[in-house]
Amino acid sequence: MELPSLKAERLYQKISTLVIALIKDGTFKQGQALPAERELAKQLGVGRSSVREALIALEIAGWVEIRTGTGVFVRQPDEVRIESALIDAEFSATDLLFARAVIEGEIAALAAKNGTEAQREDLARNIGMLEAQSVNNAAFLEEDKRFHLLISEMTGNAVLTEVMTVLWNKRYSPMFTHLETFYADEHIPVAMNADHRRIGEAILNRDARAAKNAMRAHLRNVHRRLFADAPDDVLPDNG
Template sequence: MLEQLKQIDNRRLYQQIADQIRTLIREGNFPMGSRLPPERDLAQQLGVSRPSVREALIALEVEGSVEVRMGAGVYVCAPLEQAPHATAAMGESPTELMQARAALEGTVVMLASARVTEEALAALQRALKDMRSAIVQNRSPLAHDREFHLLIAGMTGNSVLERLVRELFDERHSPISSQLRVRSESSQTWNEALREHEAILGALQRRDALDALAAMRMHLHASQVRWVESNRQEWS
């Protein structure tokens, strides 16, 4: 019933997948109120990864075509006349975004480790202290998370790298990334991120470039798992 996905344009993959699912809905394969096949089945039949299908379903949810119900699956909820004919761009793919951040910030933290100063370390410690306080007070520590990463980028002395780190981090505010973030963030996940930040800081304090690289990549991979791979039961 589902055709193999054909990449015929240069739009983001989640847009192409969402368009195919919407076409199936329009053709009556999934009537209004019906439950879509499990994520793993959609991924297999479309020939794409499960995270890509998840991103497509989030895009369809943002536009109002489907509803993701906790632990129950994904249901068609928009009448055909209200659904758009093509999925709008809602930001970069969260999966690709985290992969790009790991590649870029791994290099950034290695460069930073060669330019460590006591002043820079003190600023990083303050950012983590503020992050910890926000978590304890049940406030979002996102601003302090951002500050930590930008401080490291600033340590390189390269304004282009600093700008790129900032731009990639701020993609978290795109519609598709924000929707995933709402589903995945909790005090537990923020405490995990805090511990990972502390490991990065420890490597910088030791001026150990390889440990800093490993700690940064581990942190961003763990962030991807928490952010993009979490709550799979919602989609099954």
């Protein structure tokens, strides 16, 4: 007898699947506002960050509409674009930021030890270019990308640079970009550039431990911006 394969689901996927079932059985009716994130998290016994990711998945699929500052509303049945809400099933935004905190922390430490003088000069210039940006737009993202990739190049390890490129490109996933659209402040570069300055100064001072801790703190700050009430221990701490 051939048994059906079972598909592992992330918690946010299980939540979105449950919400779809409740929409289909009429518990949540079209045009109705879903309970607030905090209430959904309480009723389901899960964290708000998982609920937020579930709602983003449902928004991408067309099951709900997120109205910033108003709430999340059930869409008309003919607006559903994807029957399954298991959007971006390979990873969640929290998984991505966790992986980046683990890997980029070590990358920053190695960059502090191994970067050449020419690379240090490039990094100092890049920080200046970043600090000239105050709006979360394509120009800021391009300089932000250059910042993180340059640090990976400073390790002197081509594989780590390739890994960093893959991690960076995953931030363009539907899950991550929709989270930014609805929950990231337009002026987030101001706060992020304070982090970039601390990371850069630690690397330029050849302080590997401080560079690692500053990079991890930066990625925890990104997570806080996307998931305002998430606990601080979701991502790796300094060490």
